[in-house]
Amino acid sequence: MKNKIVLVTGATSGIGRATAILLAERGAKVIVAARREQMGQEVVEEIAAKGGEAVYLKMDVNSEESIREGIHWIVDKYGRLDAAVNNAGIVRIPTSLIDTEIKDLEEVFQTNVIGVFASMKNEIQHMLQTGGGAIVNVSSINGLRSMAKSGPYSSSKFAAQALTQSAALEFANQNIRINAVAPGPTTTEITAGLEPSIIKHLTDIIPMNRMGDSEEIAKGIVFLLSDESSFTTGATLVMDGGFTA
Ligand SMILES: NC(=O)c1ccc[n+]([C@@H]2O[C@H](COP(=O)([O-])OP(=O)(O)OC[C@H]3O[C@@H](n4cnc5c(N)ncnc54)[C@H](OP(=O)(O)O)[C@@H]3O)[C@@H](O)[C@H]2O)c1
Known part of the structure; x- marks a missing residue:
C-alpha cells in the first residue's frame, strides 16, 4: 500500500479506525473520514506517532x-484517489418488524445503502480519470443471511452486497476492483451497546466461541485493497469465526 492515497469512511472508531491504522502501517497516506472531528484527529495523531501519514x-x-x-x-490535495473503504455504517437494536418504524428503515438505508452508493459513485468517477483503483465495502454476515428482528440492518447489508457486485461487474475491465468484507460479530462501539446476554448468545453460536477483533477485519480489508488480491473483484470475504459455514 506504499504511498497509496486511501479514503476510509467511518474511521473514527471500530473497524474503520483499525483499518486506517493498519493501512498507514503499510505505507498508505490515509484520509480518516467521519463526523466526529476530535476522534478523527486522535486517530491521525496515533498514526503520526507510529510514523505514518494521515x-x-x-x-x-x-x-x-x-x-x-x-x-x-x-x-x-493528492492528485488522485487510489483506494477507498466504504465502512461507515449504523445498526439498530433487534426489534420486531411490527414495532419498527418506517423512519428506522429509512435511516439505516440512508447510511448503509445510499451512503455506500454515493461514496462509490464519487470515488469511481475520479478513479476512472487516473487509471483505476480498489474499493472495499464493509458489509456483514447479515448481508448474506438474515436474522429475526433485524430487517432494516440485514436488508441494508444485502443491498450493499448487490451494489458491490453490480459496480464490480461494470468496472471490472477498467482496472477498478470492488469487493466486500462480511464480518461476523466484532468487538467495536456498535457491539459495546449490546446487552451482556446478547454478547453471550453471540459467542455461544460462533464456532470459535469468540467475537472478532477490529484488527482482524482490517487485515482482510487491506488484503482486498492490495495487489495481493489482483484477480479478485465482486467477491465477499467472510470473516466470522465459522458462523456462516
Ligand atoms: N461490529 C460488528 O459486529 C460488525 C459486524 C458486521 C459488520 N459491521 C459493519 O462494520 C462497519 C463499521 O462498524 P463498527 O462495528 O466499526 O462500528 P462503530 O465503531 O460504531 O463505527 C462506525 C463508524 O461509522 C461512522 N459513521 C456512522 N454514520 C456515519 C455518517 N453518516 N457519516 C460518516 N461516518 C459515519 C462513525 O463515525 P462518526 O460517528 O464519527 O461519523 C464510526 O466511525 C459498519 O458498516 C457495520 O455495519 C460491524
Whole structure:
C-alpha cells in the first residue's frame, strides 16, 4: 500500500479506525473520514506517532454533497484517489418488524445503502480519470443471511452486497476492483451497546466461541485493497469465526 492515497469512511472508531491504522502501517497516506472531528484527529495523531501519514476529513455519508466535496478535496490535495473503504455504517437494536418504524428503515438505508452508493459513485468517477483503483465495502454476515428482528440492518447489508457486485461487474475491465468484507460479530462501539446476554448468545453460536477483533477485519480489508488480491473483484470475504459455514 506504499504511498497509496486511501479514503476510509467511518474511521473514527471500530473497524474503520483499525483499518486506517493498519493501512498507514503499510505505507498508505490515509484520509480518516467521519463526523466526529476530535476522534478523527486522535486517530491521525496515533498514526503520526507510529510514523505514518494521515489526515482527518469531516465527512457525513448521509449527504452526497459532503461526500462529493470531501473526495474533490482529496483529489485536489493528492492528485488522485487510489483506494477507498466504504465502512461507515449504523445498526439498530433487534426489534420486531411490527414495532419498527418506517423512519428506522429509512435511516439505516440512508447510511448503509445510499451512503455506500454515493461514496462509490464519487470515488469511481475520479478513479476512472487516473487509471483505476480498489474499493472495499464493509458489509456483514447479515448481508448474506438474515436474522429475526433485524430487517432494516440485514436488508441494508444485502443491498450493499448487490451494489458491490453490480459496480464490480461494470468496472471490472477498467482496472477498478470492488469487493466486500462480511464480518461476523466484532468487538467495536456498535457491539459495546449490546446487552451482556446478547454478547453471550453471540459467542455461544460462533464456532470459535469468540467475537472478532477490529484488527482482524482490517487485515482482510487491506488484503482486498492490495495487489495481493489482483484477480479478485465482486467477491465477499467472510470473516466470522465459522458462523456462516
Ligand atoms: N461490529 C460488528 O459486529 C460488525 C459486524 C458486521 C459488520 N459491521 C459493519 O462494520 C462497519 C463499521 O462498524 P463498527 O462495528 O466499526 O462500528 P462503530 O465503531 O460504531 O463505527 C462506525 C463508524 O461509522 C461512522 N459513521 C456512522 N454514520 C456515519 C455518517 N453518516 N457519516 C460518516 N461516518 C459515519 C462513525 O463515525 P462518526 O460517528 O464519527 O461519523 C464510526 O466511525 C459498519 O458498516 C457495520 O455495519 C460491524
